[in-house]
Amino acid sequence: MLELVNVAKSYESPGTGGTVCVLKDITLKVEKGESLVIVGPSGSGKSTLLNIIGALDEPTSGRVLFDARDLTKQSDVELARIRNRQIGFVFQLHHLLPQCTVLENVLIPTLVDRSHSSKQEAQERAANLLERVGLQDHLLHRPGELSGGQRQRVAVVRALINRPKLLLADEPTGSLDEEASQNIAELLVELNRSEGVTLIVVTHSLQLAQRMGHVMELSGGVLKDRSDG
Numbered sequence: 001m002l003e004l005v006n007v008a009k010s011y012e013s014p015g016t017g018g019t020v021c022v023l024k025d026i027t028l029k030v031e032k033g034e035s036l037v038i039v040g041p042s043g044s045g046k047s048t049l050l051n052i053i054g055a056l057d058e059p060t061s062g063r064v065l066f067d068a069r070d071l072t073k074q075s076d077v078e079l080a081r082i083r084n085r086q087i088g089f090v091f092q093l094h095h096l097l098p099q100c101t102v103l104e105n106v107l108i109p110t111l112v113d114r115s116h117s118s119k120q121e122a123q124e125r126a127a128n129l130l131e132r133v134g135l136q137d138h139l140l141h142r143p144g145e146l147s148g149g150q151r152q153r154v155a156v157v158r159a160l161i162n163r164p165k166l167l168l169a170d171e172p173t174g175s176l177d178e179e180a181s182q183n184i185a186e187l188l189v190e191l192n193r194s195e196g197v198t199l200i201v202v203t204h205s206l207q208l209a210q211r212m213g214h215v216m217e218l219s220g221g222v223l224k225d226r227s228d229g
């Protein structure tokens with residue numbers, strides 16, 4: 001479903017005019033329904049890699065194939081469509097709109113996507129998903145009235161509302177306490193199984209990673225298996 005072939009990414013380092021190579025040579029294959037966790041220390045390029053996978057950023061060289069289509073060759077309009085329909089994102093900070101209710105926040109991605117047969121169908125899916133994450137009594141609350149863990153659950157539901165094939169999560173528990181982190185990790189794994197959505201999580205927490213699926217480590221710009229520790 002997803003394949004990276006010899007992906008490299010470098011940035012111009014400010015001031016010196018030289019370049020910094022963040023990703024050197026990433027080759028990766030992810031099958032439908034898989035759950036992959038990428039660990040690595042801060043600054044190792046995890047966000048850069050996830051943004052390239054999610055078509056938010058372009059590699060300097062190499063190819064990114066999503067459903068056998070090369071993302072580096074698509075137009076901006078097509079990339080926007082793929083991002084909105086096929087890919088769900090969860091970030092460390094939830095990026096919920098403070099003035100909107102929980103239900104409204106979850107429905108935002110549906111406003112530009114016509115895959116829902118009706119507004120009502122989208123609302124029903126939103127309410128169902130919010131119930132599954134235990135927020136059925138918070139539909140009309142605003143983000144400011146929720147705990148950090150609850151806000152992140154709203155962000156997870158919003159990421160899933162358009163039934164994406166791929167769910168990407170960048171340090172989804174990075175601003176949560178231990179208990180809330182575990183709950184989010186369990187929720188992601190549960191949704192990976194029940195919704196059949198392919199999951200890729202990046203985190204600096206190995207402990208959390210090991211609960212979530214196949215673990216790979218990003219270090220020195222390359223990705224290595226570390227499923228057996």
Ligand SMILES: Nc1ncnc2c1ncn2[C@@H]1O[C@H](COP(=O)(O)OP(=O)(O)O)[C@@H](O)[C@H]1O
Nearest residue numbers: 011012022040041042043044045046047048049
């Ligand atoms: N837009 C950018 N311009 C220049 N350097 C960047 C940019 N984005 C990230 N970097 C650098 O790339 C490296 C990896 O960053 P990042 O992917 O955010 O790592 P991680 O998510 O693992 O902490 C860091 O050294 C960072 O400073």
Ligand SMILES: [Mg+2]
Nearest residue numbers: 046047048170
């Ligand atoms: Mg990061």
